Amino acid sequence: MPRPDPPAPVLAWETLLDLSDAPLPLRDRLERAVRGAVQAGRIPAGAALPPSRALAETLGVSRWVVTEVYGQLVAEGLLEATVGSGTRVSASSRPVDPGAPEAPPVRAEYRRPRYDLGPGVPDLRHVPRARWADAVRHTLTTLPDGEFAVVDRLGHPLTRTAVAAYLTRSRRAVAAPDDVVITHGATDAMTAIARGLHFAGHRTLLVEDPSWPRLREVAASTGLVPVPVPVDADGVDVDRLAAAAVRTGARAALITPAHQFPTGAALAPARREAIVRWARSVDAVLVEDDYDAEFRYDRRPIAALQGMAPERTALIGSLSKSVAPALGLGWAVMPAALRERVRLGDAARPSTLDQVALARFIDSGDLERHLRAARGRFRRRRALLLAATARELPDLEVTGIAAGMHGVLALPPGVRGADAAEAASALGVAVSALTRYRVSAAAATPEALVLGYGNLSDALVDEAVERLARGIRSLA
């Protein structure tokens, strides 16, 4: 029998954690008790929690209950699990003001899985909460009274200016303030662009196969039929794109040149030139989804394609992958000639307050400070992930991981991605098959898994990959 870890020295855990919240399952009672004790400040930031085995003994519960609860609260960021030093209350966990209403409980549907390898989620433990609060307060303090009466349809001038400058320096985009439209995010931008394309007579949209479903779905909902074009290791196949355009009459394409989703390929230089030549030759519109281009590790940043053909490229981006979806902020860059072709509709845009806070967040340098810190975190986590896969799955290759927050793990012959994802799920690991993002059922999408690491806790990388490997081996 393993020797129990020594109990934590100072705190009287059985008193601190009141489990008498009767009608709930024991696991939920413990979770509530730990959360309540941290939020009330009874367990201070930085304090070590007892090892799971010790706490289970103290409280007379099964060890599984404790590890589950620790895992959940680590995933929420309330606790931190560090290799070698156990589980602690996060330094960033703030006791709720005494007297203030309790923090909202995490709703079950928004609990992220413990071993979270889902793509497209930023590191929720490191949302720049205080910096964003500062940007909002600064805006509320300095905004002239008259501005509180209005909402700009295309974006506040301060925000359009700040975003144009940011994209010019960080994405080498060609963007004047008037070319920028502030949106709620990429989906909002795509909805407006798709409506505009439909209005201008488009009925089809060339899309990469595989690709992120959400944007093609909103395009489809406005009446644009998606036309799939295959993707390989050099990104979207431009010859086949041109052929599909001839076949269908399509004159608009939705592409992810910096870091193809989900394969992770960067569009090869020759293809970048080829797609621009194609677009010019048939007077087409390119919609560039620049979803996670801020994060690049192995090579120098790839500039936005938009800079090569600003007159016909709508560049869309957002804070959702780089900061947090909950801020509901993004943009589209469209030079005037394109804006006239792509009418933006009159959907409600973000509030003046949020827009000016975004301008402040960029102009103060906070956005780029946050991105630098996130880049460092993701680089380290990516190294952990690659080391763990090399160790646990030495025969399998991880590709598409030069940028962004995900890579692609090729599966052994005979193992289907969907089955591997299901086997991983049974072991508590959330991961998706590459085929999930397939557009055409006939597409030759490789059997592989998309490994997102944006929101995976560093401390859980090894465990997650070990479980994942176990799942894959059970099928091979």
Place this chain on the structure above:
Amino acid sequence: MPRPDPPAPVLAWETLLDLSDAPLPLRDRLERAVRGAVQAGRIPAGAALPPSRALAETLGVSRWVVTEVYGQLVAEGLLEATVGSGTRVSASSRPVDPGAPEAPPVRAEYRRPRYDLGPGVPDLRHVPRARWADAVRHTLTTLPDGEFAVVDRLGHPLTRTAVAAYLTRSRRAVAAPDDVVITHGATDAMTAIARGLHFAGHRTLLVEDPSWPRLREVAASTGLVPVPVPVDADGVDVDRLAAAAVRTGARAALITPAHQFPTGAALAPARREAIVRWARSVDAVLVEDDYDAEFRYDRRPIAALQGMAPERTALIGSLSKSVAPALGLGWAVMPAALRERVRLGDAARPSTLDQVALARFIDSGDLERHLRAARGRFRRRRALLLAATARELPDLEVTGIAAGMHGVLALPPGVRGADAAEAASALGVAVSALTRYRVSAAAATPEALVLGYGNLSDALVDEAVERLARGIRSLA
């Protein structure tokens, strides 16, 4: 020649106010200099400014330049003009952090006129800036990490709960949390409802004549043809509404029962019952625009009509009239059966952060504290306005002023509203004619002016009415 006022004692105004900002007109240079000096803290909060005549002499500029600039900065809330004690720096004007970028300048297009009698604008000098910043910071401090990854399409449960409770206690609405949808405001709600009605087969929408143009315009843009129905002193004429419905097949009506816009009439009790009976008899949908019902002075609050027929009434409201349009927050209440008939579309809704901040703003009591204070301010200003009109225009009646932030001034026989508004405008007073809100050119809309007082400075009420009276007399 009038004796000049004594100059202000302490501050060396010619040094404080540097007018050398060369390429701008003198008026703009002075405005920028005063604003800069206040924001930099060189003129502290509460400090008296020299009387305009004295400052004009000190600086060697015309007195007109100084009064214009004072008026503008009072309108912005940077200065306060109080009867009897001259012009001071507002107590609420905060010096900008040293080192921080300058506050955004007020853009010309968003300068409110000095004598602002435009309707539908709340008191921009009293936006609860600090309280809203507290709500945002509280949200950023307490929101669990997992919530930063998501945006609820219909609204965050905390916000739907808070709004339902608020509307139940303040508007006697019948609203469960699930019945509430959080929107960017009334326009966003109306867009979604109109799209839903169109999808459900509606092609016409009964609207009050006169009425606020924006909501019928968005309905029209979705394909619903507005069918005007006359309004009298008892609100919309329900007999004629029912007749118009028979004539056109319309089975949806957009109404303002609590305080008709723009006439200010409250829908008479018998008519409230009649319109509900009509809606039930033909299975119609009522869209209740509850735009400024929070402010009522003479009588007890009129409950939302929605409470009488929740199964068929969509109640829409927002913070735009009660707090500020710049927050971009509102709601629609629609019980389930109606939600199924009125599909809300997938337009982007306010961010999770803004939604949870709204929940906090309501749950902390700050919204209702703000509304109480605003009600007191509007009550006093309304009394000033009625006193001034009684004095300056003793023969003219002001009606529709029992609630909200505007009343209607009947004009003398032979004077057209449009001409009176134009004459007032020439004297610096922004005011609109009732006929501006007419739907049908054939409607018998009275010749009258809509006097909004939401954003009129108390100190300027007398001057504004005096100028208005001069304009009207010049026509009579």
